[in-house]
Amino acid sequence: MKPPPFDYEDPATVEEALDLLAQRGADGKVLAGGQSLVPLLNFRLTRPEVLIDVNGLQSLAYVRRDRGILRIGALTRHATLERSPLVREHWPLLADAVRWVGHPQIRNRGTVGGSAVHADPTAELPVALTALDATFTVRSRRGERTLTCAEMFRSALESGLEDDELLIEIAVPPMPAQRGWAFEEYARRHGDFALGGAAVALSFDGDGTCRDAAIALLGAGPRPLRACAAERALAGERVVSQTAAQAAAEAVRDVAPTGDIHGGSGYRRDLIEALVRRALLAAARRGAT
Amino acid sequence: MRQVVTNKTPAGTYRAPGRYECTLARERMIDIAARRLGADPIELRARNLVRRDQMPWRNGSETDGHPVVYDSGDYPRLLERALEHFGYDRMRAWRAAVAPGPALRRGVAVACFVEKSGIAEWEYARVEIASDGRPVVYSGSASVGQGVDTVLAQICAEHLGVDYDAVSVRHGDTDEVPDGMGAFGSRATSLGGAAVAQAAGALRRRLLELAARELEAAPDDLELTRDGVRVRGEPGTARSYAELRRSAAPARALARGDRPGLSEESWFRSDEMSFPYGVHCVALEVDTETGGVRVERYTVAYDVGRAINPRLVEGQIAGGFVQGFGGALLEELAYDDAGQLVAGSFMDYLLPTASEVPAVDMLVTEDAPTQRSPIGAKGAGEGGTTAVGAAIAGAVSDALGVEVTRLPITPEWITANASAAP
Numbered sequence: 001m002k003p004p005p006f007d008y009e010d011p012a013t014v015e016e017a018l019d020l021l022a023q024r025g026a027d028g029k030v031l032a033g034g035q036s037l038v039p040l041l042n043f044r045l046t047r048p049e050v051l052i053d054v055n056g057l058q059s060l061a062y063v064r065r066d067r068g069i070l071r072i073g074a075l076t077r078h079a080t081l082e083r084s085p086l087v088r089e090h091w092p093l094l095a096d097a098v099r100w101v102g103h104p105q106i107r108n109r110g111t112v113g114g115s116a117v118h119a120d121p122t123a124e125l126p127v128a129l130t131a132l133d134a135t136f137t138v139r140s141r142r143g144e145r146t147l148t149c150a151e152m153f154r155s156a157l158e159s160g161l162e163d164d165e166l167l168i169e170i171a172v173p174p175m176p177a178q179r180g181w182a183f184e185e186y187a188r189r190h191g192d193f194a195l196g197g198a199a200v201a202l203s204f205d206g207d208g209t210c211r212d213a214a215i216a217l218l219g220a221g222p223r224p225l226r227a228c229a230a231e232r233a234l235a236g237e238r239v240v241s242q243t244a245a246q247a248a249a250e251a252v253r254d255v256a257p258t259g260d261i262h263g264g265s266g267y268r269r270d271l272i273e274a275l276v277r278r279a280l281l282a283a284a285r286r287g288a289t
Numbered sequence: 290m291r292q293v294v295t296n297k298t299p300a301g302t303y304r305a306p307g308r309y310e311c312t313l314a315r316e317r318m319i320d321i322a323a324r325r326l327g328a329d330p331i332e333l334r335a336r337n338l339v340r341r342d343q344m345p346w347r348n349g350s351e352t353d354g355h356p357v358v359y360d361s362g363d364y365p366r367l368l369e370r371a372l373e374h375f376g377y378d379r380m381r382a383w384r385a386a387v388a389p390g391p392a393l394r395r396g397v398a399v400a401c402f403v404e405k406s407g408i409a410e411w412e413y414a415r416v417e418i419a420s421d422g423r424p425v426v427y428s429g430s431a432s433v434g435q436g437v438d439t440v441l442a443q444i445c446a447e448h449l450g451v452d453y454d455a456v457s458v459r460h461g462d463t464d465e466v467p468d469g470m471g472a473f474g475s476r477a478t479s480l481g482g483a484a485v486a487q488a489a490g491a492l493r494r495r496l497l498e499l500a501a502r503e504l505e506a507a508p509d510d511l512e513l514t515r516d517g518v519r520v521r522g523e524p525g526t527a528r529s530y531a532e533l534r535r536s537a538a539p540a541r542a543l544a545r546g547d548r549p550g551l552s553e554e555s556w557f558r559s560d561e562m563s564f565p566y567g568v569h570c571v572a573l574e575v576d577t578e579t580g581g582v583r584v585e586r587y588t589v590a591y592d593v594g595r596a597i598n599p600r601l602v603e604g605q606i607a608g609g610f611v612q613g614f615g616g617a618l619l620e621e622l623a624y625d626d627a628g629q630l631v632a633g634s635f636m637d638y639l640l641p642t643a644s645e646v647p648a649v650d651m652l653v654t655e656d657a658p659t660q661r662s663p664i665g666a667k668g669a670g671e672g673g674t675t676a677v678g679a680a681i682a683g684a685v686s687d688a689l690g691v692e693v694t695r696l697p698i699t700p701e702w703i704t705a706n707a708s709a710a711p
Contacts, residue, residue, distance in 0.1 A: 274578035
């Protein structure tokens, strides 16, 4: 199908974009890579009056390290993140996660900021960013503020942005030096919305025990979920088959994924449990080397 | 009689219609019987195959009002060749080896089938020498991407006695080709090709007669070459095809009491279908926690009587396999309890893509040409599909120790049944 009619604006600067959002944000949508928005338009699942195309805001396309913190401009394409040596070396969880996003064509076009604002609970980057405790800088004519992951990913397809706000930057704190990480997911076909998944980041003490664990679940609920109880249970433990299995069981204790024809709720829960366990063991193997 | 009104999608034909489904049921029953008997599933199949010396074999059923009689085949030989090509013993050893993860289980299975080809009885072809001297085939078959234009040009070249690349093929325009049945049911080569062979053969005889008169030689002393018809052993004594075409122009032909033009046509007709046959072998690994299936090795062996163009037969098998693979693991018209279709777009009706489809190893054989067509070729369009569901279901059953009896095999079914497995 073709999209319903809409007005089109292509601001040249962030200031112009913020003006447009202040005027028409309530009835409009920001168009970045378009990899989620355009299909939604074509299916007529959304009917914005105006599209504000931010592809001209090249000042928002960057990946850099600043005092140990990874700063990702909102307009950065998935492929840029995927190919960044900086990300591969210092935030390997993010580099692993982004490779699961769609297909190469989608990653060439789709943006990190768009994925975050779209807030799909089965999208890879929100889950990885949740495991990494990323923060989100958003701006409007009213000013600038910073959101945590919990504030950013409010519910399925519902971000924490107000109608007049634009996502500017994603900041990711450094991963520890003694680290292990893994991203696991399963989909019936490569590039489909995953049926379940998990992002894990571990830090280790000198004796090989786990100091801190971060476990984020994909597809477990209406937004990326941190498995806090499981994380606490792993602190001070060696991550081996038994502890990983216990933590995985703990991680899905209270989750109730939404089922559909590709997998019921119980299947998805069991799947996520298995993927958490695998991710923990893979992360522990990496941490040991 | 009870009648039921339904608003579900009506049943229609899909590649290898009926055979995909019944091959699943039959091959699963043989596997289950073998397990209950404590017999080897290959041995049980081999013992029950119709032998070559039993051909033609009437199988007891009828289709389109005709009894089904298998025309030709050496089923035991193809089973043997398929297993060898697949590396059956090696794959059994792979199955017995330790998989690289505690949740992984391995299975191996084989499924045999007889296909059918050449339905809808007749097809039309006309072969002409155009005014520029080039042969042109007009066919009632159509190209649906299977490469039938190439095949028809090859058949024309062979039966006319000219080079393949000199032949052009026209189809699909009813102004040019008034009659035709089309491309479906593995018939374009087996019936359409037979019609081209007959028309090309007739045109060859016309060319030889005409050239014999022009060159004052006996037709048996003539040969067709790339450039025209010449006396064997006397390259200088020749007529080009364009010259022969001019000689067959109405004024000159009618003046000598001859039929004008260089155009021959044929409506090839056969009451009986021909029956290609095949074997699919698969080794796969099932992840009992995700429900994923990874194919380690897949072999399709298919006897098409005569492979006019083996590469195109392989292309047919590859495309057919993809379709069968989708039916085995992905594609399903799913409905909810209210009868509402819930797989209404390609987001939910899952077609296999290049990322999911494994490499397929192919063995195209020509052990049993059909006598029901002058070219010996049986249709090749469906055998890549026919037994995919049966073979994959067999191997998943072998891996889990639980019998698969429906398709598609979903991740949820696998995880649920793996936990029930011994």
